[in-house]
Amino acid sequence: MTDPDRIWNEASVRLRAEIGDGPFSSYIAPSAVRVDSSGQLILVTPTAYARDWVRKNALRRMNELWLGLDGLNRRLDVRCRAEVGSAPPASAVIAGNVLDATPRLAAFASPTVPPIADGARAVRAAGLQDRLTFDSFVEGQGNAFALAIAKQVASWADGHFNPVFFCGPYGYGKTHLLNAIAWEAQRLRPEAKVVYLTAERFLSTFVKAMQDRSTAAFKESLRSADMLLLDDVQFVGGKTSTQEELLSTLTALIEDGKRIVFSADRAPMALTEVEPRLRSHLAAGLTCPVEAGDRELKIAVAQNRLKALSALGVVQGEAAPEVLAQLVDRTPGSMRELEGAVNTLAAAAGSRLATVSVDEASILLGAALRGGPERRITVDEIQKTVADHFNLKQADLLSERRTRSVARPRQMAMYLCKQHTTRSYPDIGRRFGGRDHTTVLHGVRKIEELMAQDDQIARDVEALTRKLRG
Numbered sequence: 001m002t003d004p005d006r007i008w009n010e011a012s013v014r015l016r017a018e019i020g021d022g023p024f025s026s027y028i029a030p031s032a033v034r035v036d037s038s039g040q041l042i043l044v045t046p047t048a049y050a051r052d053w054v055r056k057n058a059l060r061r062m063n064e065l066w067l068g069l070d071g072l073n074r075r076l077d078v079r080c081r082a083e084v085g086s087a088p089p090a091s092a093v094i095a096g097n098v099l100d101a102t103p104r105l106a107a108f109a110s111p112t113v114p115p116i117a118d119g120a121r122a123v124r125a126a127g128l129q130d131r132l133t134f135d136s137f138v139e140g141q142g143n144a145f146a147l148a149i150a151k152q153v154a155s156w157a158d159g160h161f162n163p164v165f166f167c168g169p170y171g172y173g174k175t176h177l178l179n180a181i182a183w184e185a186q187r188l189r190p191e192a193k194v195v196y197l198t199a200e201r202f203l204s205t206f207v208k209a210m211q212d213r214s215t216a217a218f219k220e221s222l223r224s225a226d227m228l229l230l231d232d233v234q235f236v237g238g239k240t241s242t243q244e245e246l247l248s249t250l251t252a253l254i255e256d257g258k259r260i261v262f263s264a265d266r267a268p269m270a271l272t273e274v275e276p277r278l279r280s281h282l283a284a285g286l287t288c289p290v291e292a293g294d295r296e297l298k299i300a301v302a303q304n305r306l307k308a309l310s311a312l313g314v315v316q317g318e319a320a321p322e323v324l325a326q327l328v329d330r331t332p333g334s335m336r337e338l339e340g341a342v343n344t345l346a347a348a349a350g351s352r353l354a355t356v357s358v359d360e361a362s363i364l365l366g367a368a369l370r371g372g373p374e375r376r377i378t379v380d381e382i383q384k385t386v387a388d389h390f391n392l393k394q395a396d397l398l399s400e401r402r403t404r405s406v407a408r409p410r411q412m413a414m415y416l417c418k419q420h421t422t423r424s425y426p427d428i429g430r431r432f433g434g435r436d437h438t439t440v441l442h443g444v445r446k447i448e449e450l451m452a453q454d455d456q457i458a459r460d461v462e463a464l465t466r467k468l469r470g
């Protein structure tokens with residue numbers, strides 16, 4: 001595929017599923033892709049703030065998606081409208097919001113999910129990623145058991161545990177396994193209704209269904225599933241009504257002999273914000289750990305990714321073993337970070353991959369290999385910095401006060417916690433006077449939305465970020 005229009009459509013659909021509707025509609029939908037006179041692809045954002053947001057939060061992933069779809073090894077850069085002059089010519093522009101013309105791809109954005117006759121499309125509709133299959137999953141120490149169980153679940157084999165619960169640290173393949181199960185299960189039984197969704201989407205769709213008084217349709221759309229896969233279930237913690245809904249869905253599906261698969265960052269019994277009754281249901285089947293990969297597995301994953309990019313024509317040849325080893329040793333973090341570094345190397349080396357030396361790889365990878373974790377920022381530090389910035393007391397941020405002068409800084413502090421710490425929404429809620437995680441989710445989305453529209457908010461967040469980074 002080389003047509004930027006089609007690539008952008010495809011990449012944006014996936015990006016929307018990954019980053020969520022809020023950030024997507026604030027930053028990506030109002031932007032447009034343009035090809036400049038030298039053939040460079042540029043995403044043009046409406047404001048400088050949106051440009052910085054995209055650069056920090058989405059550009060790398062957009063380039064990964066683009067690389068996977070484009071046969072021409074092109075990279076996407078991002079500029080704001082003021083930098084590129086007036087609106088780009090229509091013929092060269094692919095508007096981000098053309099996506100609105102493809103609502104079927106956002107099945108769970110609507111509480112009244114229509115029954116989808118075509119099974120394969122039903123899976124696709126729920127935001128699965130094409131490349132996350134069993135074929136692209138590398139087996140190694142730490143994930144072999146999980147992989148074997150995942151394959152059993154996907155085969156619809158009788159007599160197995162239900163639900164199956166995959167747990168483990170962030171970025172080591174839980175979502176990959178759930179996607180792979182969904183694809184394989186659907187391939188084996190095209191007529192079955194396989195439903196995959198993230199718990200965050202479950203939650204937001206359910207809340208919207210309650211507001212629209214359309215919970216019956218929502219329930220029906222879930223209860224008619226033959227297999228339900230719910231990713232990142234830790235996010236349902238906190239909200240009682242959502243947990244009750246999940247519990248009754250779970251019970252109904254199990255009673256009907258339907259398959260259920262969950263993933264979370266912890267084992268079910270460690271999900272302390274989940275109500276005990278739901279927790280024990282989650283733990284009633286099989287809990288299956290997906291552990292952090294060792295060096296050998298990481299090297300194999302990097303190799304595998306380069307092979308996939310080679311099949312797409314993005315690179316030619318194989319990287320030298322010492323280049324791969326250096327890439328793995330100097331990329332801190334999970335497989336996710338590793339994949340980012342591999343993509344950067346692939347994009348920079350292209351057809352010269354086989355001849356790249358260790359020194360050259362270091363230069364090509366630049367910032368990606370600079371390594372070393374950033375200074376850790378704590379929730380407490382964020383609360384103190386934000387309170388200080390707005391002449392408030394830290395206790396005000398934790399209090400029940402709802403006046404705008406306190407509520408907005410509180411939301412900003414929550415947003416900064418999500419950006420700069422690895423804490424989950426329920427965790428952040430607890431640190432803000434025991435608030436529910438949906439309040440945190442709402443606060444974070446509100447700030448994201450406001451930053452794209454209100455320069456003062458954007459400047460405050462920027463100033464606070466600078467202070468926190470020191």
Ligand SMILES: Nc1ncnc2c1ncn2[C@@H]1O[C@H](COP(=O)(O)OP(=O)(O)OP(=O)(O)O)[C@@H](O)[C@H]1O
Binds near residue numbers: 139172175
């Ligand atoms: N064993 C593996 N083989 C191939 N790719 C892998 C493997 N483990 C992880 N990856 C890749 O690493 C990236 C992160 O994995 P994934 O999104 O599945 O992590 P996760 O455990 O679900 O993280 P989170 O808890 O944040 O949702 C994905 O692109 C995935 O394809």
